Amino acid sequence: REAGGVTGAEDRIFAPGDRVGVLTAEPLGRVLDYLAPEEGCGTGDFVEVPLGPRRVLGVVWGAGDGRFDAARLRRVHRVLDAPPMRAELRAFLARAADYTLTPLPAMLRLATRAPGLGDAPGLRRVLRAGPAEPDRMTDARARVLAALAAFGGAAMTLGELCAEAGVTASVVKGLVKQGAILEEDAPRDLPYPRLDPDGQVRLEGDQVVAGDALVAAVAQGGYGTTLLKGVTGSGKTEVYLEAVAECIRQGRQALVLLPEIALTSEFLTRVEARFGARPGEWHSGVTQTERRRLWKMVASGHCQMVVGARSALFLPFRELGLIVVDEEHDTSYKQEDGVLYNARDMAVLRAAICGCPVVLASATPSLETWVNADLGKYARLDLGSRFGVAELPVMRAIDMRGETLAADRWISEPLAQAVRARVTAGEQALLFLNRRGYAPVTICRACGHQVGCDDCDARMVEHRFLKRLVCHQCGATKPVPTTCPACGVEGRMAPVGPGVERLAEEVAARFPEARLAVLSSDLFGSARALKEQIATIADGGADIIIGTQIVAKGHNFPLLTLVGVIDADLGLQGSDLRAAERTFQLMRQVAGRAGRAERRGEALLQTHQPDHPVIRAILGGDEEAFWRAEAEERRAAGMPPFGRMAGIILSGPDVAQVFDFAGELARRDAPLRRIAAQVFGPAPAPIARIRGRHRVRLLVKADKTAPLQAALAEWIGQLKPPANLRLAVDIDPQSF
Ligand code: ADP
């Protein structure tokens, strides 16, 4: 038996009866010893092993450690008919687990989410529609037949069919018995369409230099990280697609990560136009059947390119030749529950382990990446201007200190005039306000009480569209009260401040002739509806667009020439060290929506602090100087990327108990002091209460070179949290 193409010193073939260590993805799992099965097995094989009364999925991780008496060991039940997990992916999982202090089984779970991996019988037999009619039609049977029909005559496995139709296996088996469904041996999977890398685009100017450098990096192979920096519309995508093309020519596979599922379909269409076929698509919106097919195609090397969300990093590539992380600064790359990891950093890790280049693309890179490029750890390629005739928007501040606005008005006169001029000229204007709902606060005018969530430390936000108050942290809703819940006075409850829905009222009143579109994630029941709205806007079906953060991301609106930021100061409040960086990124991204085609755009920022250094930098001050100043501030404070940080988040139902435990942990800081690390807190976490659980955070700060993970493991290992208390480790927290 071949070792599945896995090379490397640690790969071994085991004879029947040899001791093997098998890693399972069970919550309390670890590498356990088993005896190799009759047919033998090799490192990386997916196997089914007995665990207590159950049979579970596992991966052969290496030789057994021999701690158990051979006579008492159980045997591997069977080896699954799937390509073995390669040494490179195993090493990646192990390193990622060490880095994030995540138990290895939880990491393995990220890599074995491919549905149906465990149900090997389904791998061999497939089902297709048969000639006979069922004797009796039930709802469940109808669903099964409809699911098969929807599959256009293609065969499905039992597991896939049950999942698609939402029925148990017995329903399907009943139909098989009657001949309404035929069972047959699985044909080979349809291959993925081949991409044609030679459908050339002619790069121009800076693009040529950048494209050549990336193509050379791919051709040469080996690890290296490159920051590809260029304003929105400068052609970053065209440039890295050249590198993808080279990767495909070399017969290797390319992975492109995008931060938003909403961006993938536009991207796939673009790749299809360029390479003549669609690449593989991997994210939570893809059907189980397709994901399973893609998983196998990636493992066998038949899928040459994958476009996906962060979880695509855990796919079993056969020969990865390039990773691209587009919009690398995007905060949604950080997974904030379950396993806490930053997909951008993990992409760099995986590239380093498998020895391939990684490209981080952004108009507004994260400070970490900027510094790494500045220090020469990453290469850096710059695209200086927008492609073709498109120019960067003119940016100006509107000093709100000089504006007097009527009650319930947020659009200043200069901004209103600019909007009017654009709309009259048949162009589009975007008003940006990063606040969902109608009003951020509901207050009692009699006593000053602000309505909060019962379970979270958050104010409830009025959503007029839903006619309810909504907690943006846990999603809880309640009716908008007419009587104050605190003082009992009636009729004095009032919305305070603007959300996008309220801004829409002002726009409708002031521009009654304009067609209005509101883009806010909560206004759309489905990703499809959101996509349709975006397409409508792109086609010119709206004059004024009001949007939250979702409009800042990558969409292309050719008619849009004016961006008005309602409150540019919004993100600058608060004490977060990243506030300046985030505000800069967001404002530049939003402004970048203006004037992407022939028409020059304009961005107007309403601000009360026009002289604030961040506002000045956004308005076209020296960008590199801004980054350098930010970096200097972090260096002085010993903060990332110059120092290392980790958060320990403790949560539980009783706030005193959570604080007590955190305090006790903070006192036992000897393991941290040994590496000269400091503990701060306990303090309420950035989200202090969610779904009734109180969250308390300890922040640990260490030198760049300190062995932080080992010290953390020893430190938290000293105290076992009580059963109702949860502890999560957050390496490189997003806010500090
Ligand atoms: P970015 O990724 O930096 O935002 P894109 O790659 O999306 O920029 O390029 C912006 C627009 O310009 C796209 O419509 C793209 O097709 C076009 N474009 C960029 N470079 C070229 C080129 N060399 N030839 C033809 N079109 C280009």
Ligand code: ZN
């Ligand atoms: Zn809540």
